Amino acid sequence: MKKCFQIHADDNAATLLEDCDGGGVEVIGGSPAGVTLVEPIRLGHKVALCDIKPGAAIIKFGIPIGVATQPIRAGEWIHLHNCRSRVDERSSTLDVETGAPTDVVYE
Amino acid sequence: MSCMNNPLSFQGFLRDDGRKGIRNVVLVVYTVECASHVALEIARGEPDAHVVGFSGCYDNAYAIRLMLALARHPNVGAVLAVGLGCEYTQPAKIAEVVRKSGRPAEWFYIQEHGGTLKSIELGKRIVRSLRDTMRESARLAPMSVNELVVGAECGGSDGTSGLAGNPVVGRFFDLLVGRGGTAVFEETVEMIGLGEVLRSRAAxxxxxxxxxxxxxxxVRYCRSVRQYSISPGNFAGGLTTIEEKSMGAFVKSGSSPIQGVIRVAEQPGGPGLWLLDSVPDEHFMQFGYTNPNDTEGIMDLISAGAHIVLFITGRGSVIGSPIAPLIKITGNRETFHRLQDDMDFDASRVLTGEVTMTGAAEELFSLITAVAAGKLTRPEILGHREQFITYKHQDPSRLRAC
Structure with a gap:
């Protein structure tokens, strides 16, 4: 079974330790002990461990690392498309797959 | 606190100022971009000759302090400063300051020596002579881990950096500080969101x-320039916000109390863990840029006297450094295998349970003492000596504020 890692007991997000196409994943250090991915999530990216309401904090390392911008279901990928920083406005404009800027015109 | 009870010692190079180095390098310093090709050609193929330099024609007090700190780094045994002849930064003064530190130093202007080929020939002759003098007069002295200064910085971070790479370095820093050594970490712009955590760690x-x-x-800097220290590669690697990256980066400091804050080119005031502030101060040209790339941050740590710099990467990086060896650590197994030629340490094993966090930190400790004793790191073997000195303003009156 593929694995993800929950760092702190308060976390509602866990980090994938390998690329995963979907389905059941073991949550190391976690409660619950497993989560079912509803979409592919890559190594190093985060999965929601429970349903998260818009405006609620995304918790990792036991601290808020951002705010949900739309409803997030357990097993969904958490990233730029549904989570924004509380300080950095620019990051919400970046390409969700590559992180490349979309706000600078080259020509 | 650890299973290693005997102080680990090795042979160091004793300098006149009482500090000890783990390498014996001839440093070629160029004082303007126009002299960079000649400087690089002088050092090419010369064993133990490294190059640093400043590209600006107009001088900058910060850049000069940084160059002088690098030129008197404990790993440096001799210096050749090379200028074109038009620029503000004075190679003669660099050589003079270095000589006062007890190291042999020479300088010349390219314009006065007939251009590229003659200058390269002259420079090589000087470097060889400096190297002979440096080697003949080298004083070897036993050195132990409590005399080591180790810096850490991360670059190309991804979701594994905060899980494995940085925590292992943090645990190593705890071991080093526990044994009387000195650890330096930086990147305050990668601590945004952690003000309270940071303050609670002060000694x-x-x-x-x-x-x-x-x-x-x-915080003021990031707001003002509307740019937080997070890059496209970080996002692609799974980091979603600066707050997330900050916490993952901060764990590399370990858990020791922070003794104080030093600024670029300043040396830690004693053993223990120190925070290096490399962010520019506000002044008439506003801030300028803080660490514009990874290499700039590495130079800052070396300017603080770091004998060795640990570089933690998730996505992968192929840089090295002059003067002080760089050790490449990754918590990403795929990166370790894909960039195996460039990587020194695989911290991803703590995620698969192959080794405990403390076990990995102790392995890293052994690797670092081996490097201190002369073992070459992957960037050294590959010949990586990237360097970068930029225009910046840090108010000199605030040096040694703490």
């Missing part, structure tokens, strides 16, 4: 005030 009230000042300035 004294004075240190708390200094840490607070450095943190608040980093």
């Amino acid at each position: 004294t009230d004075e240190a708390r005030a200094a840490v607070s000042r450095a943190y608040d300035k980093a």
Whole structure:
């Protein structure tokens, strides 16, 4: 079974330790002990461990690392498309797959 | 606190100022971009000859302080400063300051020596002579881990950096500080969101005030330039916000109390863990840029006297450094295998349960003492010596504030 890692007991997000196409994943250090991915999530990216309401904090390392911008279901990928920083406005404009800027015109 | 009870010692190079180095390097310093090709050609193929330089024609007090700190780094045994002849930065003065530190030093202007080929020939002759003098007069002295200064910085971070790479380095820093050594970490712009955590780690009230000042300035800086220290590769690697990256980066400091804040080119005031503030101060040209790339941050740590710099990467990186060896650590197994030629240490094994966090930190400790004793790191073997010195303003009156 593929694995993800929950760092702190308060976390509602866990980090994938390998690329995963979907389905059941073991949550190391976690409660619950497993989560079912509803979409592919890559190594190093985060999965929601429970349903998260818009405006609620995304918790990792036991601290808020951002705010949900739309409803997030357990097993969904958490990233730029549904989570924004509380300080950095620019990051919400970046390409969700590559992180490349979309706000600078080259020509 | 650890299973290693005997102080680990090795042979160091004793300098006249009492500091000890783990390498014996001839440093070629160029004082303007126009002299860079000649400087690089002088060092090409010369064993133990490294190059640093400043590209600007107009001088900058910060850049000069940084160059002087690098030229008198404990790993440097001799210096050749090379200028074109038009620029503000004075190679003669660099050589003079270096000589006062007890190291042999020479300088010349390219314009006075007939151009590229003659200058390269002259420079090579000087470097060889400096190297002979440096080697003949080298004083070897036993050196132990409590005399080591180790820096850490991360670059190309991804979701594994905060899980494995940085925590292993943090645990190593705890071991090093526990054994009387000195550890330096930086990147206050990658601590945004962690003001309270940072303040709670200060060793004294004075240190708390200094840490607070450095943190608040980093926040003002990021707001002012509307750029947080997070890059496309970080996002692609799974980091979603600067707050997330900050926490993952901060764990590389370990858990020791922060003794105080030093600024670029300043040396730690004693053993223990120190925070290096490399963010520019506000001045008439506003801030300028803080660490524009990874290499700039590495130079800052070396300017603080780091004998060795640990570089933690998730996505992968192929840089090295002059003067002080760079050790490449990754918590990403795929990166370790894909960039195996460039990587020194695989911290991803703590995620698969092959090794405990403490076990990995102790392995890293052994690797670092081996490097201190002369073992070459992957970037050294591959010949990576990227360097970068930029225009910046840090108010000299605030040096040694803490």
